[in-house]
Amino acid sequence: MRYYKQIIEDIKKKNLYRFLKPIKDRTCKYITVNDKEYIDFSSNDYLGYSEHPALKKVAVDAINKFGTGSTASRLLSGDSELMHTLESAIADFKGKESGLVFNSGYQANLGLISSLANDKDVIFSDKLNHASMIDGSILSGAKLIRYRHNDMAHLETLVKKHRSFYNKALIITESVFSMEGDFASLNEIVDIKKKYDIEILVDEAHATGLYGKKGAGLIEKFNLTDKIDYIMGTFGKALGSFGAYFVSSKEVIEYMINSCRSFIFTTALPPSVIAVNIKAIELITKEKDKRTILISRADSLRKNLSEGGFEIRGESNIIPILIKDIEKTIKLAELIREKGFWALPIRPPAVPDDESRIRISLTYNHDDDIIRKFTEQLLYLKKCLNI
């Protein structure tokens, strides 16, 4: 036990201590923490769907009809017609032949990547990929080679050097990156795939619900659905619920049902969650205005902050404000929180040394008035802290 105490002390000394912050209440715009109200700038509820009246209603209806739990794993008696409706809906929405639902994005990546590659294969992974993609790669036993973030020349150099020594090769990338808020160079990745006989898995966690005509994601926006072998994403972000999906060909889905351990050895999602996910997909296609408004507000917030002298990255509603110095980052986050805005500092090891930042995720709940007040406060604090 003393061993862990020492580790915690060391973490605190490095300014890297993490702790939980229980939220007492949550309404559309505000969260209440320690009896103080904040506007939440760190939620992934991009379209405000976690409180959508139509989604609440289908959740309650499903509980009344089917109960609170699914009672078993899918291959025992936890499977349901409702689940198959969801899997068809997500496959249609994403434009692929078949779909499979997982209990979370983390579990999906862990199981999918470790099923798609083995110790005779090689995985090329963007350096900024989500932890679940790294963990899935390690679990697969494949050779893991990480390329510099979105650096296609670096990716191709590594592919040229290593590809021929392995049986199968897989490129894995997020489409909208969770810490940088930028887009993967999917067109170039597809070119490299064709040239060197490689498969691609794309994680659309942050893109699902926001991009493309239907709102299916960045792959839809770039018109690349047929060229990407494996697509996954989560229902826990813009869709306001929980769980994750994987879409691909019928054979690949059948293979996963028979081999993917994080699919097989876990209780199926509760009926209420499944029902919400079905409805959320339907709403995304219908409520196009919400994503259009959010994207245009994000564009103008990024522009205003950069004109105010901040270093801003990305091209989405995830907006990293680079402060670099760890202490200044923490101080700015603290002060902006005192003003009633819940925006958290991101520090190493989540980002490289020297790249500490405040990460804003803009949602549909942030109207023009909130965004204006938030921008004013940030620019004022920037002066005070001499950033």
Ligand SMILES: *Cc1c(COP(=O)(O)O)cnc(C)c1O
């Ligand atoms: C959030 C996230 C996940 C994990 O999804 P959960 O459903 O929250 O487990 C996976 N990949 C990326 C890129 C994410 O941002």
